[in-house]
Amino acid sequence: MGHEAVRQSSAEAHQIGNAAVAFEPPLLNVQGLSIRFDGAPKGVNVVDDVSFSVRKGKTLCIVGESGCGKSVTSLALMGLLPTPPARIVAGSATFDGQDLLTLSERERADLRGDRMAMIFQEPMTSLNPAFTIGDQIAEGIVRHRKVSKGEAMDRALDMLKKVRIPAPEKRLRAYPHEMSGGMRQRVMIAMALANNPELLIADEPTTALDVTIQAQILALIQRLQEETGTAMILITHDLGVVAEVADEVAVMYAGHVVESGPVEAIFEDPQHPYTIGLMGSVPSLGRRQGRLATIRGTVPPAELMPKGCRFTPRCPFSDARCANELPPLGEIRPGHLARCWYAPLEQKRGAAA
Structure with missing residues (x-):
């Protein structure tokens, strides 16, 4: 199934399901989660003020390049982060109304592998x-x-x-x-x-596999999810995978969620420059028009993290305000949020013209 067909069917599913889920609380609700590593510069969190939610039977894809905090977030939710050096310094994470961050190790162990389960990147280890x-x-x-x-x-x-x-x-x-x-x-x-878990976290489960096996594994996960009604968080850097399986998307960069919303909104109208850069770097099956887009530069190390928006050094729209003031995760339209001073970006493009 192509990306356009996936987005269209996803949009139809959202319209049908919105009324049913409007009053249903999320199975997992993460709000303002911040995680630090010992020795990091003061005020720099490897995961910073991260919020998202997952509803029963739905799939949230957390997407971003390596080192953005995706796996650290998932390990924190499962209670698998070693403390020290990692420390949860702020935020909450509730699973079916139960605060995950205040559970004892025994309570965590009772939950892990039963109602919550995880698939890791490399099965051999x-x-x-x-x-x-x-x-x-x-x-x-x-x-x-x-x-x-x-x-x-x-x-x-x-x-x-x-x-x-x-x-x-x-x-x-x-x-x-x-x-x-x-x-x-x-x-x-x-x-x-x-054990028929209610929530499955899959941390890049196809990274080490060839393309054919990747497709088989993803199809298998989707089929089993549909049969059991399990909610899923799929962590990936592959936007092709996101288009195929996601209901909701959270885009992470340097520890922040920079954009989130329904999958069709993210693909049809991305509003953060990082999301747009990721979209432009995806190869197409059609006739190629010139080179694939790239995002200049690299993720800044902790000691060089900008005071404001962490994407500032790589952003084509950045200015002094971006470098010095951290933008909030603001709502562009219902359910679609972006962490950018100039979202919606059409305003910035119009001003530049």
């Missing part, structure tokens, strides 16, 4: 090489469900079938090194979904 695939899937089932080891193994076999691993009975007794990268990632999906 996430799976234990000393245990069989079946044992590793069954372990989480026994931990959170009152079942015997035999019943857990039956459930593990059922999950391997659901993720369409060939010869699942044989793979149940296999070790991670005996499987390909694509099959190991399917195992990670089976493990994450074994």
